[in-house]
Amino acid sequence: MMMVGKTVLALVFSLILLITYSRFMGSVDLRSHFFPLLQSQLKDNIPCYTQSPLRVYMYDLPRRFNVGMMNRRSPDETPVTARTLPPWPANSGLKQQHSVEYWMMASLLYEGDSENETREAVRVLDPDSADVFFVPFFSSLSFNTHGHNMTDPATEFDRQLQVDILKFFRQSTYWQRSSGRDHVIPMHHPNAFRFLREQVNASILIVADFGRYPKIMSNLRKDVVAPYLHIVDSFVDDDPPGPYESRTTLLFFRGRTVRKDEGKIRAKLAKIFVGYEDVHYEQSLVTGESIKASSQGMRSSKFCLHPAGDTPSSCRLFDAIVSHCVPVIVSNKIELPYEDEIDYSEFSIFFSVKEALVPGYMVTQLRQIPKERWLKMWRLIKKISHHYEYQYPPKKDDAVNMLWRQVRRKLPVAKLAVHRSRRLKVPDWWGQRR
Numbered sequence: 001m002m003m004v005g006k007t008v009l010a011l012v013f014s015l016i017l018l019i020t021y022s023r024f025m026g027s028v029d030l031r032s033h034f035f036p037l038l039q040s041q042l043k044d045n046i047p048c049y050t051q052s053p054l055r056v057y058m059y060d061l062p063r064r065f066n067v068g069m070m071n072r073r074s075p076d077e078t079p080v081t082a083r084t085l086p087p088w089p090a091n092s093g094l095k096q097q098h099s100v101e102y103w104m105m106a107s108l109l110y111e112g113d114s115e116n117e118t119r120e121a122v123r124v125l126d127p128d129s130a131d132v133f134f135v136p137f138f139s140s141l142s143f144n145t146h147g148h149n150m151t152d153p154a155t156e157f158d159r160q161l162q163v164d165i166l167k168f169f170r171q172s173t174y175w176q177r178s179s180g181r182d183h184v185i186p187m188h189h190p191n192a193f194r195f196l197r198e199q200v201n202a203s204i205l206i207v208a209d210f211g212r213y214p215k216i217m218s219n220l221r222k223d224v225v226a227p228y229l230h231i232v233d234s235f236v237d238d239d240p241p242g243p244y245e246s247r248t249t250l251l252f253f254r255g256r257t258v259r260k261d262e263g264k265i266r267a268k269l270a271k272i273f274v275g276y277e278d279v280h281y282e283q284s285l286v287t288g289e290s291i292k293a294s295s296q297g298m299r300s301s302k303f304c305l306h307p308a309g310d311t312p313s314s315c316r317l318f319d320a321i322v323s324h325c326v327p328v329i330v331s332n333k334i335e336l337p338y339e340d341e342i343d344y345s346e347f348s349i350f351f352s353v354k355e356a357l358v359p360g361y362m363v364t365q366l367r368q369i370p371k372e373r374w375l376k377m378w379r380l381i382k383k384i385s386h387h388y389e390y391q392y393p394p395k396k397d398d399a400v401n402m403l404w405r406q407v408r409r410k411l412p413v414a415k416l417a418v419h420r421s422r423r424l425k426v427p428d429w430w431g432q433r434r
Helices: 002-025 030-034 036-045 093-098 100-109 139-145 155-170 173-178 261-272 288-299 315-322 361-367 371-388 399-423
Strands: 054-058 121-123 132-134 183-186 204-207 249-255 279-283 301-307 326-330 349-351
Touching (some): 054 100, 100 121, 100 139, 100 183, 100 399, 132 399, 301 315, 326 371
Parallel strands (some): 054 121
């Protein structure tokens, strides 16, 4: 009996010590100490924590800054709503590849369930409760609509819109509070906001390609790389009995071969690929028939070539992905969307410009890729291709939701810059270092 009493007393004493320790050092889950099996069973039934959507305040801009450019005959200047949002025009041609601004705005106008876990961002009407501020200025569409060169008289409309939006910013308490660092501005076309872009360079910019922006203006720490909207239709029923054998062309390219800057490689590749029966390399302009031919060619090819154009990136990469054709990327400077989440090396082949210009080198390397490796890349492309779909209403993990997730990850950098700027007494010495 004395032995049993001492055991009970020891257990009580240990329990008192544990409770006392937990009060001074923090909470202690007694179940994990005395009932480890029960604890493990409970953990299996605990739902995973889901991060709440990003809270976005969207400015109510007159329609001339956004959807008014889609129908310039309409005099309506009232801000667009979910009920008055026009669909993106089906006959917009190449303009649609830089329509990211439209889909981001549409996702915020969507009046679906705000508690829906599939949404990465929701619109809030109280600016004081917002995490970020979205500027629905269609700067890419403005470039495409109001003249493509500096001598076109219509170009003045593009310039005036930029002047007016900057005037609006200067009158905004929330812009002034952060110098625009917590503001999201789409500039997807390389020439978007071309006149006054330096005055908004502190903002979180949504761009297609860093190659056309100065380093002091855009960088991966604060900006987001957005995919082009693909031009070809998505391959929705790609499930043949022999996918490797059914794609009879080794390497496919169809597009403009006369380009500037790094894109000069296209003309050189045209000479290198002469004589290969399983390589299709063709000069082509964008027309309805050309798009259909490109779609068919990509769907019947194992690899699709993506050489740099006027900029390191282009729509062709995303056409290849939605066609489930393994991309072959030739560029020394390309930056890719969602690269903190997606490893492109798992489903793409990369060549430097120097490697690509060695006669026979690329074709030899592609022919040596085993069937098993190609099938693994093909299956992965099918699995991730929905990340490159822009659509309304938005869907889980589609392109626009992926972009809002990327914006959320840029916020710590934006907040750091805001907090530092509020206490600095001199110009930012860190940014001026050489």
